[in-house]
Amino acid sequence: MFKEIKIPFSKEDIANLKAGDTIYLTGTVYTARDAAHKRMSELIEDGKKRGLDIDDILPFPVKGNVIYYMGPSPAKPGQVIGSAGPTTSGRMDKYTPQLLGMGLTAMIGKGKRTKEVYDSMKKNGAVYMAAVGGAGALLSKCIKSSDIIAFEDLGPEAVRKLYVERFPVIVVADATGRCIYDEI
Amino acid sequence: MRDLEVSLITKNIREMCIEANLFLEEDVEKAIRTAGYTETSETGRSVLSQIEDNLKIAGDERIPICQDTGMAVVFLEIGQEVHFTGGDITDAVNEGVRQGYEEGYLRKSVVNDPIERINTGDNTPAVIHFEIVPGDKVKLTVAPKGFGSENMSRIFMLKPADGIEGVKNAVINTAKEAGPNACPPFVIGVGIGGDFEKCALMSKKALTRSIQKDKSPADAAESKERNLYIKELEEELLLKINDTGLGPAGLGGRNTVLAVNIETFPTHIAGLPVAVNICCHVNRHKTRII
Numbered sequence: 201m202f203k204e205i206k207i208p209f210s211k212e213d214i215a216n217l218k219a220g221d222t223i224y225l226t227g228t229v230y231t232a233r234d235a236a237h238k239r240m241s242e243l244i245e246d247g248k249k250r251g252l253d254i255d256d257i258l259p260f261p262v263k264g265n266v267i268y269y270m271g272p273s274p275a276k277p278g279q280v281i282g283s284a285g286p287t288t289s290g291r292m293d294k295y296t297p298q299l300l301g302m303g304l305t306a307m308i309g310k311g312k313r314t315k316e317v318y319d320s321m322k323k324n325g326a327v328y329m330a331a332v333g334g335a336g337a338l339l340s341k342c343i344k345s346s347d348i349i350a351f352e353d354l355g356p357e358a359v360r361k362l363y364v365e366r367f368p369v370i371v372v373a374d375a376t377g378r379c380i381y382d383e384i
Numbered sequence: 385m386r387d388l389e390v391s392l393i394t395k396n397i398r399e400m401c402i403e404a405n406l407f408l409e410e411d412v413e414k415a416i417r418t419a420g421y422t423e424t425s426e427t428g429r430s431v432l433s434q435i436e437d438n439l440k441i442a443g444d445e446r447i448p449i450c451q452d453t454g455m456a457v458v459f460l461e462i463g464q465e466v467h468f469t470g471g472d473i474t475d476a477v478n479e480g481v482r483q484g485y486e487e488g489y490l491r492k493s494v495v496n497d498p499i500e501r502i503n504t505g506d507n508t509p510a511v512i513h514f515e516i517v518p519g520d521k522v523k524l525t526v527a528p529k530g531f532g533s534e535n536m537s538r539i540f541m542l543k544p545a546d547g548i549e550g551v552k553n554a555v556i557n558t559a560k561e562a563g564p565n566a567c568p569p570f571v572i573g574v575g576i577g578g579d580f581e582k583c584a585l586m587s588k589k590a591l592t593r594s595i596q597k598d599k600s601p602a603d604a605a606e607s608k609e610r611n612l613y614i615k616e617l618e619e620e621l622l623l624k625i626n627d628t629g630l631g632p633a634g635l636g637g638r639n640t641v642l643a644v645n646i647e648t649f650p651t652h653i654a655g656l657p658v659a660v661n662i663c664c665h666v667n668r669h670k671t672r673i674i
């Protein structure tokens with residue numbers, strides 16, 4: 201049974217989401233994978249040193265938002281986006297606690313994360329969800345708009361703003377620190 | 385000698401890159417459907433039905449099955465009577481990959497250097513394996529490989545005393561560790577014997593074989609020659625890995641692996657190399673003989 205949830209998540213949504221729940225998500229998500237995370241992390245460090253407002257220098261405000269670890273295949277003429285399934289989240293673990301500390305509320309990807317990430321999720325009240333890896337054609341049908349908003353030179357790794365409708369995910373780890381991968 | 389224009393290789397590679405990313409082989413599709421019937425976990429069934437729907441959408445609307453359209457792995461078995469004309473064969477293969485990834489709207493996932501990491505923009509170079517065989521034909525196999533599963537592949541230089549139990553543990557532990565990262569249900573290629581690189585190459589090649597045991601005529605002939613213990617080992621590993629309960633997408637369930645394909649080769653008195661190449665359910669490969 202899929203529950204319908206809208207993004208942005210409210211505090212209650214986060215508290216109510218339990219590991220193992222299957223959900224249809226509707227709302228805005230931002231894509232970022234390896235190279236975009238590296239750049240965002242460098243921008244944050246640099247911004248801190250120079251005393252800048254971090255939200256002004258990042259491609260999107262992290263607080264309250266959702267990141268989808270995804271780099272699509274190119275869209276054909278007339279398509280919103282090409283194939284668009286999740287990539288392995290663990291490669292982003294090095295950068296994730298920093299973003300969670302800044303108020304990131306959810307991540308969509310696939311696969312295991314480190315203990316640091318789960319601890320930070322618990323501390324900051326965030327959830328981690330998985331979409332089905334290798335179902336990129338199906339998932340692309342749930343993406344209604346896609347705009348490159350930063351790092352266009354990175355090609356498939358550019359940061360995109362997506363609007364998704366009834367995008368199917370499963371909650372892997374909830375804000376209490378429970379993770380279904382640990383229970384299998 | 386048979387003269388063969390390399391432009392013909394380019395044309396075929398181009399078409400095969402596109403085809404491989406839109407359509408799985410019938411045996412893999414069938415194994416996914418069977419998994420759907422036999423799955424006991426509700427989440428597992430939901431994952432498998434998404435995977436099945438995805439294959440249909442991919443084929444009908446010509447959207448790549450997975451956004452990671454892979455690094456192009458190309459095997460060429462070249463008959464020794466063949467004489468290539470009209471250019472460099474390696475360039476011809478890479479040109480086919482370049483055209484296929486561009487025209488097929490496939491993702492360009494290759495970077496120029498492992499440390500510098502600048503995208504080459506056309507998914508080249510391909511990883512190309514040449515082999516010289518008898519005859520005057522060329523057998524081309526294109527197998528785009530995603531890195532979610534490639535990253536979870538392992539090689540073990542076991543001791544002869546580790547024996548068959550050591551081999552089993554190596555394969556089962558690799559599958560367990562791969563877990564949800566490598567998009568199960570998997571197809572697992574195993575190379576046993578040879579030396580360090582030979583077993584790795586066998587494990588990759590094993591992924592391009594039919595997974596329907598003894599169903600295709602080519603496989604039936606091949607399996608007669610293969611030792612019975614290898615077939616038994618394939619079946620035992622399939623059961624044991626499914627017993628882990630990892631399941632589709634690693635979210636729990638019965639269907640963790642669709643098939644285990646093993647290749648072997650003689651080895652040194654002092655060694656027992658084992659390579660385990662994990663592939664996701666998007667086990668892509670196309671073969672043509674020209």
Ligand code: SF4
Nearest residue numbers: 334450530532567664
């Ligand atoms: S492991 Fe396979 S199914 Fe998963 S994202 Fe990579 S190519 Fe796609």
